[in-house]
Amino acid sequence: MTIERDPAPQFVEFSNPERLVTAGWLDERLDTPGLVIVESDEDVLLYETGHIRGAVKIDWHTDLNDPVTRDYIDGEAFAELMSRSGISRDTTVVIYGDKTNWWAAYALWVFTLFGHDDVRLLDGGRAKWESDGREYTLDVPTPAPTEYPIVERNDSTIRAFRDDVLTHLGNPLIDVRSPEEYSGERTTAPAYPEEGALRAGHIPSAQSVPWSQAVAEDGTFRPLSELNDIYRTGAGLKDGDDIVAYCRIGERSSHTWFVLNYLMGFENVRNYDGSWTEWGSLVAVPIAIGTEPGEVPSR
Amino acid sequence: MSEPQIPNQLAEIRDDFLGLQLRDRLQLLLEFSNELPELPERYRDHPDLFERVEECQSPVFIFIEVDNDTVHMFATAPPEAPTTRGFASILAQGLSGLSTQEVLELSDDFPQSLGLAKAVSPLRLRGMTGMLARAKRQIRLKSIT
Numbered sequence: 140m141t142i143e144r145d146p147a148p149q150f151v152e153f154s155n156p157e158r159l160v161t162a163g164w165l166d167e168r169l170d171t172p173g174l175v176i177v178e179s180d181e182d183v184l185l186y187e188t189g190h191i192r193g194a195v196k197i198d199w200h201t202d203l204n205d206p207v208t209r210d211y212i213d214g215e216a217f218a219e220l221m222s223r224s225g226i227s228r229d230t231t232v233v234i235y236g237d238k239t240n241w242w243a244a245y246a247l248w249v250f251t252l253f254g255h256d257d258v259r260l261l262d263g264g265r266a267k268w269e270s271d272g273r274e275y276t277l278d279v280p281t282p283a284p285t286e287y288p289i290v291e292r293n294d295s296t297i298r299a300f301r302d303d304v305l306t307h308l309g310n311p312l313i314d315v316r317s318p319e320e321y322s323g324e325r326t327t328a329p330a331y332p333e334e335g336a337l338r339a340g341h342i343p344s345a346q347s348v349p350w351s352q353a354v355a356e357d358g359t360f361r362p363l364s365e366l367n368d369i370y371r372t373g374a375g376l377k378d379g380d381d382i383v384a385y386c387r388i389g390e391r392s393s394h395t396w397f398v399l400n401y402l403m404g405f406e407n408v409r410n411y412d413g414s415w416t417e418w419g420s421l422v423a424v425p426i427a428i429g430t431e432p433g434e435v436p437s438r
Numbered sequence: 439m440s441e442p443q444i445p446n447q448l449a450e451i452r453d454d455f456l457g458l459q460l461r462d463r464l465q466l467l468l469e470f471s472n473e474l475p476e477l478p479e480r481y482r483d484h485p486d487l488f489e490r491v492e493e494c495q496s497p498v499f500i501f502i503e504v505d506n507d508t509v510h511m512f513a514t515a516p517p518e519a520p521t522t523r524g525f526a527s528i529l530a531q532g533l534s535g536l537s538t539q540e541v542l543e544l545s546d547d548f549p550q551s552l553g554l555a556k557a558v559s560p561l562r563l564r565g566m567t568g569m570l571a572r573a574k575r576q577i578r579l580k581s582i583t
Contacts, residue, residue: 200559
């Protein structure tokens with residue numbers, strides 16, 4: 140790791156404290172060589188209204204998703220994106236964004252698919268930066284292109300596909316969507332656009348743990364004891380579990396993936412990015428409705 | 439393929455977007471976002487009149503006023519949702535002053551003609567399509583009574 144980690148005491152108890160930085164730590168290091176700040180938002184124009192000085196923008200729709208196939212970009216496109224963002228393979232990347240880092244966590248997860256080693260989240264994202272009264276700028280940096288190697292995505296360890304989920308049934312599944320989506324009252328988060336799932340409900344046996352439970356009022360992550368209450372006591376997760384998290388298109392569950400993997404230390408956590416927009420439209424897969432997880436289907 | 443006739447003020451907005459590179463189209467959308475007019479005094483304390491656009495990810499509310507067959511569109515959206523504000527502003531500027539018939543005859547695909555799909559992604563653009571559909575529905579309701 141090229142840049143020292145943030146020694147903030149609230150991170151020490153997490154399994155991977157080096158994955159988080161505080162706003163204060165970042166504010167003191169805006170011009171540090173070897174550090175690149177990335178903003179990743181739900182709203183594609185938010186960066187243009189003001190961002191952390193020196194930050195580059197990476198958009199999940201227009202940069203990280205393949206424009207044709209429903210998939211992420213390939214190694215070549217990622218290398219090109221990194222190059223024009225001024226990121227080298229050994230750069231420390233700090234990602235932040237709106238909506239309590241939904242899309243920042245999603246971007247971080249995609250960086251991890253490509254094995255980028257040192258990628259961290261700004262705890263609390265834009266909201267915390269703003270409530271601290273820290274500054275934004277309108278200046279868009281023009282980074283010098285880097286030589287980023289072409290690395291193929293590794294989809295085998297932190298990403299689950301639909302067939303993986305089918306064979307996974309019987310192991311812990313975490314549904315991080317809203318209670319209304321889980322029970323089957325609706326297929327999208329309240330106040331979110333319809334994205335085309337034909338059935339409502341959840342994957343049978345999935346525990347409902349809405350992603351937002353992991354964050355406190357100010358948008359920063361909750362302390363470990365509270366996370367333990369939510370995910371271990373509440374959802375029954377145990378050390379050694381093989382866990383799959385999903386949501387609607389994989390963005391909110393990236394956030395939960397981050398929590399389970401880097402804060403709580405679960406070693407086998409995968410994000411099912413096909414999520415409900417895929418499962419809810421697949422032919423003949425089992426679905427449960429209502430507020431109960433439902434039985435593991437027999438195969 | 440022949441271009442359907444659309445009212446001048448909408449054609450100007452469309453041509454302004456199409457005349458720009460992708461990156462600059464986002465900047466123009468931001469300018470629209472910044473130009474979304476404040477609600478006039480008489481509507482400020484009437485959230486009941488406004489309809490939520492469910493197709494948008496961010497809270498945006500629109501209200502159509504029909505006065506002597508002339509359409510006025512008002513909208514509110516928070517500053518932290520500049521894309522949605524931009525969409526609302528394009529429609530508020532593009533539809534206000536037109537006759538009800540002109541708006542109702544406007545293609546539902548007008549948002550797709552602005553060259554924004556690649557800049558903001560087709561999924562996000564759906565929000566503007568939803569906004570236009572709701573504006574038209576409000577006009578239909580208000581034209582009957």
